Amino acid sequence: MICRKLALLLAALELAGCGYNTFQSQDETITAAWAEVLNQYQRRADLIPNLVETVRGFARQEQEVLIGVTEARARVGSIQAGPELIDDPQAFQQFQAAQGELSSALSRLMVVVERYPELKSDANFRDLQAQLEGTENRITVARNRYIESVRDYNVTVRSFPSNLTAMLFDYDTKPSFTVENETELARPPPVDFTPDAE
Numbered sequence: 001m002i003c004r005k006l007a008l009l010l011a012a013l014e015l016a017g018c019g020y021n022t023f024q025s026q027d028e029t030i031t032a033a034w035a036e037v038l039n040q041y042q043r044r045a046d047l048i049p050n051l052v053e054t055v056r057g058f059a060r061q062e063q064e065v066l067i068g069v070t071e072a073r074a075r076v077g078s079i080q081a082g083p084e085l086i087d088d089p090q091a092f093q094q095f096q097a098a099q100g101e102l103s104s105a106l107s108r109l110m111v112v113v114e115r116y117p118e119l120k121s122d123a124n125f126r127d128l129q130a131q132l133e134g135t136e137n138r139i140t141v142a143r144n145r146y147i148e149s150v151r152d153y154n155v156t157v158r159s160f161p162s163n164l165t166a167m168l169f170d171y172d173t174k175p176s177f178t179v180e181n182e183t184e185l186a187r188p189p190p191v192d193f194t195p196d197a198e
Contacts, residue, residue, distance in 0.1 A: 023169070027153065030146070031083050035083070040135060040138045041099060044102075051129075054119075054125045054128055058122070059115075062112045065105075065108050065112050066109070068105045069106060072101045072102040076102050079094060079098055081095055086174050086175065092175040113129075146176070146177070147176050150174045157173050
């Protein structure tokens with residue numbers, strides 16, 4: 001009986017030193033950070049119908065842009081974005097691509113808005129725009145927290161001796177957000193100081 005308790009105590013001490021608890025803690029941190037990312041993306045998605053309707057009232061001839069925003073939002077909504085998404089790199093990439101399309105569509109919508117001064121002065125639109133800008137900032141913060149959590153977890157998965165525990169319990173690295181147009185960003189922007197010919 002004493003030998004059995006001693007063996008259990010030794011096994012518990014071994015598990016405590018192998019990083020198992022660290023994996024559990026970091027995995028929970030990632031799950032919470034991911035939930036916040038999804039929460040902010042949902043907030044943005046909820047604002048879009050009101051934004052589209054407000055713009056539609058002023059800029060009926062911009063149907064193509066409005067339809068693009070609506071379709072991008074629908075694609076985002078069609079992806080099941082639960083906690084299990086962070087364990088599926090392919091689904092994570094599809095989710096990220098859909099969110100990127102929505103961001104791009106919203107950018108085109110804001111360009112349209114610049115052509116309508118009366119829309120920019122509308123109180124409803126200004127309120128929606130402020131909410132959308134605030135939400136985009138929250139998305140950035142939430143994504144950064146998620147990226148940091150994933151970085152910490154992935155370092156633990158790949159570091160010795162915790163990598164042995166990772167192999168034993170099948171803990172793999174988790175995907176993080178990436179930049180869609182990384183090659184474009186790596187290219188320095190052209191700078192031309194010559195005055196335009198008139």
